[in-house]
Amino acid sequence: xxxxxxxxxxxxxxxxxxxxxxxxxxxxxxxxxxxxxxxxxxxxxxxxxxxxxxxxxxxxxxxxxxxxxxxxxxxxxxxxxxxxxxxxxxxxxxxxxxxxxxxxxxxxxxxxxxxxxxxxxxxxxxxxxxxxxxxxxxxxxxxxxxxxxxxxxxxxxxxxxxxxxxxxxxxxxxxxxxxxxxxxxxxxxxxxxxxxxxxxxxxxxxxxxxxxxxxxxxxxxxxxxxxx
Amino acid sequence: xxxxxxxxxxxxxxxxxxxxxxxxxxxxxxxxxxxxxxxxxxxxxxxxxxxxxxxxxxxxxxxxxxxxxxxxxxxxxxxxxxxxxxxxxxxxxxxxxxxxxxxxxxxxxxxxxxxxxxxxxxxxxxxxxxxxxxxxxxxxxxxxxxxxxxxxxxxxxxxxxxxxxxxxxxxxxxxxxxxxxxxxxxxxxxxxxxxxxxxxxxxxxxxxxxxxxxxxxxxxxxxxxxxxxxxxxxxxxxxxxxxxxxxxxxxxxxxxxxxxxxxxxxxxxxxxxxxxxxxxxxxxxxxxxxxxxxxxxxxxxxxxxxxxxxxxxxxxxxxxxxxxxxxxxxxxxxxxxxxxxxxxxxxxxxxxxxxxxxxxxxxxxxxxxxxxxxxxxxxxxxxxxxxxxxxxxxxxxxxxxxxxxxxxxxxxxxxxxxxxxxxxxxxxxxxxxxxxxxxxxxxxxxxxxxxxxxxxxxxxxxxxxxxxxx
Numbered sequence: 001x002x003x004x005x006x007x008x009x010x011x012x013x014x015x016x017x018x019x020x021x022x023x024x025x026x027x028x029x030x031x032x033x034x035x036x037x038x039x040x041x042x043x044x045x046x047x048x049x050x051x052x053x054x055x056x057x058x059x060x061x062x063x064x065x066x067x068x069x070x071x072x073x074x075x076x077x078x079x080x081x082x083x084x085x086x087x088x089x090x091x092x093x094x095x096x097x098x099x100x101x102x103x104x105x106x107x108x109x110x111x112x113x114x115x116x117x118x119x120x121x122x123x124x125x126x127x128x129x130x131x132x133x134x135x136x137x138x139x140x141x142x143x144x145x146x147x148x149x150x151x152x153x154x155x156x157x158x159x160x161x162x163x164x165x166x167x168x169x170x171x172x173x174x175x176x177x178x179x180x181x182x183x184x185x186x187x188x189x190x191x192x193x194x195x196x197x198x199x200x201x202x203x204x205x206x207x208x209x210x211x212x213x214x215x216x217x218x219x220x221x222x223x224x225x226x227x228x
Numbered sequence: 229x230x231x232x233x234x235x236x237x238x239x240x241x242x243x244x245x246x247x248x249x250x251x252x253x254x255x256x257x258x259x260x261x262x263x264x265x266x267x268x269x270x271x272x273x274x275x276x277x278x279x280x281x282x283x284x285x286x287x288x289x290x291x292x293x294x295x296x297x298x299x300x301x302x303x304x305x306x307x308x309x310x311x312x313x314x315x316x317x318x319x320x321x322x323x324x325x326x327x328x329x330x331x332x333x334x335x336x337x338x339x340x341x342x343x344x345x346x347x348x349x350x351x352x353x354x355x356x357x358x359x360x361x362x363x364x365x366x367x368x369x370x371x372x373x374x375x376x377x378x379x380x381x382x383x384x385x386x387x388x389x390x391x392x393x394x395x396x397x398x399x400x401x402x403x404x405x406x407x408x409x410x411x412x413x414x415x416x417x418x419x420x421x422x423x424x425x426x427x428x429x430x431x432x433x434x435x436x437x438x439x440x441x442x443x444x445x446x447x448x449x450x451x452x453x454x455x456x457x458x459x460x461x462x463x464x465x466x467x468x469x470x471x472x473x474x475x476x477x478x479x480x481x482x483x484x485x486x487x488x489x490x491x492x493x494x495x496x497x498x499x500x501x502x503x504x505x506x507x508x509x510x511x512x513x514x515x516x517x518x519x520x521x522x523x524x525x526x527x528x529x530x531x532x533x534x535x536x537x538x539x540x541x542x543x544x545x546x547x548x549x550x551x552x553x554x555x556x557x558x559x560x561x562x563x564x565x566x567x568x569x570x571x572x573x574x575x576x577x578x579x580x581x582x583x584x585x586x587x588x589x590x591x592x593x594x595x596x597x598x599x600x601x602x603x604x605x606x607x608x609x610x611x612x613x614x615x616x617x618x619x620x621x622x623x624x625x626x627x628x629x630x631x632x633x634x635x636x637x638x639x640x641x642x643x644x645x646x647x648x649x650x651x652x653x654x655x656x657x658x659x660x661x662x663x664x665x666x667x668x669x670x671x672x673x674x675x676x677x678x679x680x681x682x683x684x685x686x687x688x689x690x691x692x693x694x695x696x697x698x
Contacts, residue, residue: 020534153508207364218450
């Protein structure tokens with residue numbers, strides 16, 4: 001940090017903040033926003049979650065148990081003629097699906113991207129060819145149809161980003177009412193890893209003539225398999 | 229009258245462009261309707277907006293403290309924070325980072341701040357290739373055009389325009405430009421190669437969280453995630469006012485931002501970066517630099533326009549503005565167009581740099597009504613008009629007129645005589661209380677709408693008569 005530059009800016013800011021006309025700035029920080037109570041019955045939550053995600057052209061699959069969930073993932077991989085895939089390594093549900101796909105002869109590519117040098121470029125190129133990415137999720141958000149993915153060891157960012165099809169496996173009880181609820185349940189969620197992403201539907205753009213088209217940089221398809 | 233101001237000439241040209249008018253009507257109409265529906269669906273929307281406004285106000289009052297907290301957190305995580313007072317300082321920091329790493333290719337996700345400081349030009353001067361990756365910004369860059377909206381930068385382009393551009397500049401084949409999905413897929417393939425080869429990713433910042441040192445970018449396409457993930461080094465350009473104190477405050481802003489911008493409940497990717505890649509993590513950049521940019525903001529903060537810094541850049545004020553809807557973004561000749569820009573641009577760079585912008589408004593107040601944090605834009609436009617007169621900017625006849633009025637208004641006898649004269653003189657022009665045509669310079673008004681006829685007898689005369697009668 002350039003200390004002199006910092007000190008110059010800080011001094012200017014303190015003078016400015018005190019002098020400027022800032023409507024409503026005299027009040028203290030308003031604290032946490034308290035919202036009118038939500039209905040939180042799990043049956044309502046999953047229904048809302050599915051409704052919201054499907055309205056964005058995402059797919060929601062229900063599976064009574066892990067076996068059924070794995071079967072759904074296999075069918076999705078099949079439908080897309082998948083030969084290689086990228087998957088989280090430390091998630092129980094995802095591990096079951098990955099082993100099953102590997103038994104069927106599909107190749108699981110390593111997630112690890114080298115920090116620097118030509119190895120970095122070649123590992124990216126290798127991962128870049130995967131047709132399918134499989135991840136877990138920390139939370140599903142009913143009010144927006146979102147999934148919340150925290151990265152960490154064994155839980156890469158690229159599995160939900162580079163392949164054209166992204167499959168998320170999540171247990172029913174991880175679906176909560178909203179992002180506010182997720183943060184209340186897990187206060188260090190946002191900063192536990194170097195990256196947290198809240199994904200709300202497939203990648204999309206409406207830049208040209210305000211016409212929607214999907215899969216511009218991220219996945220064009222997102223499937224959420226809800227177990228339980 | 230001297231030559232018409234540049235804004236007027238650009239506005240007239242834009243308003244006469246039927247294709248542009250159609251595109252603006254369609255896009256701003258859809259965005260407005262989306263916003264209205266998304267806010268109506270939100271429980272407690274009004275309370276949420278009040279809350280968000282108070283968070284912004286509090287943060288700006290204590291901005292220095294929160295920036296310190298943010299910087300300490302970023303550095304504790306192994307990131308580097310750079311403080312840049314001017315645009316030139318900020319550009320120098322990024323160019324220095326890039327040249328020190330011998331970078332050849334920089335990928336960028338959308339950042340209005342990078343356009344404000346004209347970063348691309350400087351990087352290119354240093355021999356570094358810069359690729360914009362937001363589809364709209366990519367097209368703007370390819371065509372050497374400028375964005376005309378802060379959310380939908382190429383609202384002024386048609387699909388045919390894009391098809392021609394892709395064929396001429398990128399050698400796209402017929403099937404690559406057959407329709408919008410084909411053009412999108414074509415751009416995806418091309419930009420994917422750039423993402424995987426890039427040495428540096430430069431992103432903007434929607435919000436910086438003081439308590440955690442997190443950097444938040446929201447995108448729909450996913451280019452924001454790629455920019456901050458595949459290159460080994462990430463540079464985040466952040467205006468100093470982008471700070472929120474806590475993750476809970478961030479959540480409040482996120483609930484309002486996408487709903488106000490496009491009517492989405494959340495953007496597709498809300499990407500929260502907290503420091504560089506950590507031990508044991510499998511991907512992400514190993515180096516993170518955050519550039520905190522002032523560039524006029526502390527001067528703004530010290531004055532009566534400080535409230536414009538509450539802005540969270542949703543663009544709702546552009547979409548609702550009757551002036552923006554007719555004239556489009558380029559007419560403003562400013563990185564930030566529309567009502568927001570009409571305050572921000574003169575606020576950051578001085579009125580002399582943008583003397584027309586505060587006049588480019590009917591002061592109808594629609595911008596204040598849709599603003600998620602209820603910024604009183606009309607108040608600040610009026611304040612800027614006052615400064616404009618005080619600084620002797622703007623057309624001479626306005627100053628002359630104001631002077632003449634001041635002279636008259638401070639001389640009651642002359643004032644009453646003048647009012648009576650106007651009442652009599654205007655009588656032949658009036659039809660049912662309205663005048664359809666007036667002589668110059670008032671013909672500028674009646675060219676487009678009628679003018680209310682002055683009362684036959686002024687109020688002061690009626691008042692005097694009543695008092696006598698009592």
